[in-house]
Amino acid sequence: xxKFIIRRVFLAALxxxxxxxxxxxxxxxxxxxxxxxxxxQRATMPNSKSYADWVAELNALFRLDxxxxxxxxxxxxxxxxxxxxxxxxxxxxxxxxxxxxIWYTVALNIITFIxxxxxxxxxxxxAARKQYSKMDYAITFFAxxxxxxxxxxxxxxxxxVFSINLGWFDLYGIVGRYHEQLSSWGKLLDMAHHxxxxxxxxxxxxxxxxxxFTRTNMLEVLxxxxxxxxxxxxxxxxxVINRHAFRNTLIPLVSYMSYxxxxxxxxxxxxxxxxxxxxxxxxxxxxxxxxxxxFTMFYSVFSIVLTQISLLIADMMYAVVxxxxxxx
Amino acid sequence: xxxxxxxxxxxxxxxxGENAMNQQKPENMLGDEQRVKVLSPxxxxxxxxxxxxxxxxxxxxxxxxxxxxxxxxxLAPFRQDQTFHTTEIMLKEYAGATRNAELRYVTAPESEFxxxxxxxxxxxxxxxxxxxxxxxxxxxxxxxxxxxxxxEEAKPLAEVAIRKVLFGYKTAPGxxxxxxxxxxxxxxxxxxxxxxxxEDEAYQIFRTDLGATIGKTRxxxxxxxxxxxxxxxEDKALIDSFDYRMAAEQAMAAGLxxxxxxxxxxxxxxxxxxxxxTYASGNGEAETFGAVSEMIINAIMPDVFLxxxxxxxxxxxxxxxxxxxxxxGQRFRIDLVHRTYxxxxxxxxxxxxxxxxxxxxxxxxxDQNGMxxxxxxxYGGRISLMVGFVVIFLEMFIxxxxxxxxxxxxxWVDTMLMRFIDxxxxxxxxxxxxxxxxxxxxxxxxxxxxxxxxxxxxxxLGWTGIARVVRGQILALREQDFMIAAEATGVxxxxxxxxxxVPNVMPLLIVQATLGLGGIILxxxxxxxxxxGVKYPLASWGSxxxxxxxxxxxxxxxxxxxxxxxxxxxxVLGFNFVGDGLRDAFDPxxxx
Numbered sequence: 064x065x066k067f068i069i070r071r072v073f074l075a076a077l078x079x080x081x082x083x084x085x086x087x088x089x090x091x092x093x094x095x096x097x098x099x100x101x102x103x104q105r106a107t108m109p110n111s112k113s114y115a116d117w118v119a120e121l122n123a124l125f126r127l128d129x130x131x132x133x134x135x136x137x138x139x140x141x142x143x144x145x146x147x148x149x150x151x152x153x154x155x156x157x158x159x160x161x162x163x164x165i166w167y168t169v170a171l172n173i174i175t176f177i178x179x180x181x182x183x184x185x186x187x188x189x190a191a192r193k194q195y196s197k198m199d200y201a202i203t204f205f206a207x208x209x210x211x212x213x214x215x216x217x218x219x220x221x222x223x224v225f226s227i228n229l230g231w232f233d234l235y236g237i238v239g240r241y242h243e244q245l246s247s248w249g250k251l252l253d254m255a256h257h258x259x260x261x262x263x264x265x266x267x268x269x270x271x272x273x274x275x276f277t278r279t280n281m282l283e284v285l286x287x288x289x290x291x292x293x294x295x296x297x298x299x300x301x302x303v304i305n306r307h308a309f310r311n312t313l314i315p316l317v318s319y320m321s322y323x324x325x326x327x328x329x330x331x332x333x334x335x336x337x338x339x340x341x342x343x344x345x346x347x348x349x350x351x352x353x354x355x356x357x358f359t360m361f362y363s364v365f366s367i368v369l370t371q372i373s374l375l376i377a378d379m380m381y382a383v384v385x386x387x388x389x390x391x
Numbered sequence: 392x393x394x395x396x397x398x399x400x401x402x403x404x405x406x407x408g409e410n411a412m413n414q415q416k417p418e419n420m421l422g423d424e425q426r427v428k429v430l431s432p433x434x435x436x437x438x439x440x441x442x443x444x445x446x447x448x449x450x451x452x453x454x455x456x457x458x459x460x461x462x463x464x465x466l467a468p469f470r471q472d473q474t475f476h477t478t479e480i481m482l483k484e485y486a487g488a489t490r491n492a493e494l495r496y497v498t499a500p501e502s503e504f505x506x507x508x509x510x511x512x513x514x515x516x517x518x519x520x521x522x523x524x525x526x527x528x529x530x531x532x533x534x535x536x537x538x539x540x541x542x543e544e545a546k547p548l549a550e551v552a553i554r555k556v557l558f559g560y561k562t563a564p565g566x567x568x569x570x571x572x573x574x575x576x577x578x579x580x581x582x583x584x585x586x587x588x589x590e591d592e593a594y595q596i597f598r599t600d601l602g603a604t605i606g607k608t609r610x611x612x613x614x615x616x617x618x619x620x621x622x623x624x625e626d627k628a629l630i631d632s633f634d635y636r637m638a639a640e641q642a643m644a645a646g647l648x649x650x651x652x653x654x655x656x657x658x659x660x661x662x663x664x665x666x667x668x669t670y671a672s673g674n675g676e677a678e679t680f681g682a683v684s685e686m687i688i689n690a691i692m693p694d695v696f697l698x699x700x701x702x703x704x705x706x707x708x709x710x711x712x713x714x715x716x717x718x719x720g721q722r723f724r725i726d727l728v729h730r731t732y733x734x735x736x737x738x739x740x741x742x743x744x745x746x747x748x749x750x751x752x753x754x755x756x757x758d759q760n761g762m763x764x765x766x767x768x769x770y771g772g773r774i775s776l777m778v779g780f781v782v783i784f785l786e787m788f789i790x791x792x793x794x795x796x797x798x799x800x801x802x803w804v805d806t807m808l809m810r811f812i813d814x815x816x817x818x819x820x821x822x823x824x825x826x827x828x829x830x831x832x833x834x835x836x837x838x839x840x841x842x843x844x845x846x847x848x849x850x851x852l853g854w855t856g857i858a859r860v861v862r863g864q865i866l867a868l869r870e871q872d873f874m875i876a877a878e879a880t881g882v883x884x885x886x887x888x889x890x891x892x893v894p895n896v897m898p899l900l901i902v903q904a905t906l907g908l909g910g911i912i913l914x915x916x917x918x919x920x921x922x923x924g925v926k927y928p929l930a931s932w933g934s935x936x937x938x939x940x941x942x943x944x945x946x947x948x949x950x951x952x953x954x955x956x957x958x959x960x961x962x963v964l965g966f967n968f969v970g971d972g973l974r975d976a977f978d979p980x981x982x983x
Contacts, residue, residue, distance in 0.1 A: 208960070213963075366822065370817055
């Protein structure tokens with residue numbers, strides 16, 4: 064087992080290196096006029112460094128004057144020491160900005176995650192228990208709609224109904240107009256109030272997938288012989304479902320959910336942008352749009368690392384949940 | 392297990408028994424109509440697919456979408472970039488009025504009252520003096536009425552050097568001094584007078600250190616704050632002539648009600664500092680000749696000629712401090728902006744027909760560029776669907792190639808390619824797409840080139856899923872008996888792959904592709920919504936709904952964003968339904 068994990072971690076590290084290299088190469092391969100345009104734009108801003116200084120800073124940070132491999136090695140050396148440079152659009156250290164905003168994302172995603180599980184799993188089980196019933200069709204249909212809904216359309220509709228027509232929520236942002244005058248408890252409530260629509264959007268979009276996943280696995284388990292045995296020996300249906308069937312669907316479910324865990328930090332770029340929640344997704348979106356290369360580089364590497372960690376966790380959770388995997 | 396086998400045996404026994412019976416009874420002979428209909432695998436799939444209601448719904452949606460986009464675009468009465476215009480009543484600036492704050496002058500004929508002379512006069516006036524020199528000419532001015540000055544110039548005619556009783560004359564060029572004039576001057580000089588008269592004309596004597604200068608004064612210019620307008624443009628020269636102005640100013644200064652110029656009697660009608668000048672026309676009726684006021688009124692709109700009556704009306708309204716006035720049945724509004732009066736009026740303006748509400752001509756209204764929404768949606772659908780198909784074909788091509796090689800050859804080739812896929816998978820999807828979108832924005836890439844690049848990148852980033860599916864399938868199929876048989880009979884490798892493996896992978900691939908199409912359309916729509924995908928003048932459903940990032944449009948114009956959103960939702964839903972239905976139909980054991 065430990066040998067497997069070590070090999071897996073090693074592989075993950077290799078993949079992260081490669082991914083970072085790809086992003087670095089893509090940024091380097093950008094037409095040089097792009098970099099120059101960005102530098103020129105930045106130089107025209109008030110109190111800014113001169114154009115030559117910007118180009119020099121860019122060269123120093125990304126070693127554009129050397130070849131790709133030396134440049135990447137140099138960048139990597141800095142990155143391992145936690146030096147990602149200063150963000151161009153936010154003016155402070157990239158890591159500092161990251162530490163400022165990551166918690167909005169985490170809060171948003173943890174709430175969504177809990178809601179998603181609480182809604183999707185019971186519904187998925189319900190659909191599987193009464194396969195081909197009206198209930199099943201309805202749940203399948205709504206799961207499909209949830210998967211097919213464009214996030215921007217859903218959020219626009221939610222805003223139209225709840226923000227514009229009913230006036231219950233603000234259109235944008237994480238804090239209200241009078242946030243600074245509120246007590247600390249009030250501030251928390253204010254933020255929670257602003258998170259309602261984003262959480263609703265994310266939840267509605269994500270329950271479809273989990274619901275279908277639960278239903279498929281549940282159906283597989285319900286068709287197994289040991290369920291028939293359990294029913295044959297006269298166990299009450301609830302016990303059959305909860306004790307025998309559900310526990311066995313947990314294997315794929317746990318690995319699926321452990322896969323979701325690290326993505327909580329990656330941020331939901333689109334939804335955060337639509338509601339202008341200043342989490343890592345929205346901030347990164349702004350940085351990429353503004354041509355903020357240090358932040359873009361950092362965010363890309365960060366999301367690669369997260370993907371690898373989630374794959375790693377999923378693999379390990381498989382082993383934890385399923386003894387058969389452990390023996391192999 | 393035993394039980395199952397037993398069953399099968401029993402069944403076989405039954406069947407053989409029946410056969411035996413059939414052979415005995417002629418009506419039970421195996422005729423074509425008695426034979427159990429066996430469907431080909433393809434027909435079975437079709438039958439199962441058609442039985443699935445959701446799948447049929449999805450298929451109907453997709454057929455509708457294709458007709459809507461590809462046929463609808465042909466049938467649509469408008470082009471996709473055709474703009475519509477409308478006339479709109481807008482309050483526009485019509486004229487501007489300011490109170491005249493500087494002296495304006497008319498020069499007398501043959502006089503050379505230049506700009507520098509005018510400046511000198513203003514300077515002298517402000518210093519409280521009444522005379523000044525400019526360009527070697529001596530000017531003097533007198534107050535005629537309020538803010539009205541008559542400027543006279545003294546032209547030096549001769550310089551006289553006087554020594555005791557001797558007078559030495561030095562005349563200006565072009566002037567000869569007759570003897571009689573000399574005598575008149577001498578006697579006036581000796582008497583100590585400042586003027587003398589010769590042949591009914593007055594001459595001035597300016598005493599100097601050496602003697603005196605003889606000069607002749609005459610009117611040079613008339614400076615006044617008043618602005619003169621004429622009723623008929625051909626009278627402009629007359630009203631701007633020095634003599635006419637002189638007569639008018641003198642009459643106004645004296646408070647007279649009429650004055651005479653060139654044999655015509657003009658009547659002055661005063662109204663709060665403005666005057667209306669009328670004269671008796673040929674048939675004896677009073678006709679308006681011009682107007683005098685202190686307001687400068689200019690047209691702001693092009694192609695507008697302000698009549699004198701309008702100016703008089705506007706000036707009167709401004710003097711009365713009104714905010715509105717009517718002229719010729721048209722309503723004008725006066726706004727005071729920093730000493731300037733803006734006169735505005737409702738004007739018909741030719742504008743883009745923006746956000747036109749749905750009606751019989753534009754079934755879904757028009758967008759922010761005045762283009763027909765329905766037509767835009769049809770052409771947008773073409774691009775959305777086309778992007779989806781091109782990308783999925785690209786993904787399939789790369790996926791089948793890599794997955795096929797990996798699965799068929801196995802061993803180190805497989806390991807290597809699978810690691811390569813792992814590496815490829817770690818490329819952060821959205822950051823890369825957003826970076827490329829931003830770069831294309833900065834470099835202002837042409838919108839057609841953008842679409843091709845977008846399709847290429849989407850295909851390049853998305854093939855790994857298909858490669859994995861193909862590889863898994865081929866790994867499983869490779870071990871099956873029919874493949875061993877194919878190998879044993881010596882079928883070529885390429886033929887084994889194309890004829891034996893690929894057809895068996897196809898069903899799953901079709902399912903994957905159908906489900907993938909929905910995802911690609913969503914990705915493209917999201918990118919376009921964020922403004923990083925398809926760009927104006929081309930449209931996709933995502934870029935059409937991009938207008939909804941403006942809350943004002945969300946609030947007021949549902950027809951701009953709801954239809955595009957619904958079309959995306961329905962199309963993706965359609966692909967998902969059909970994909971699901973196909974999966975069930977191809978493999979009934981596979982659960983939904």
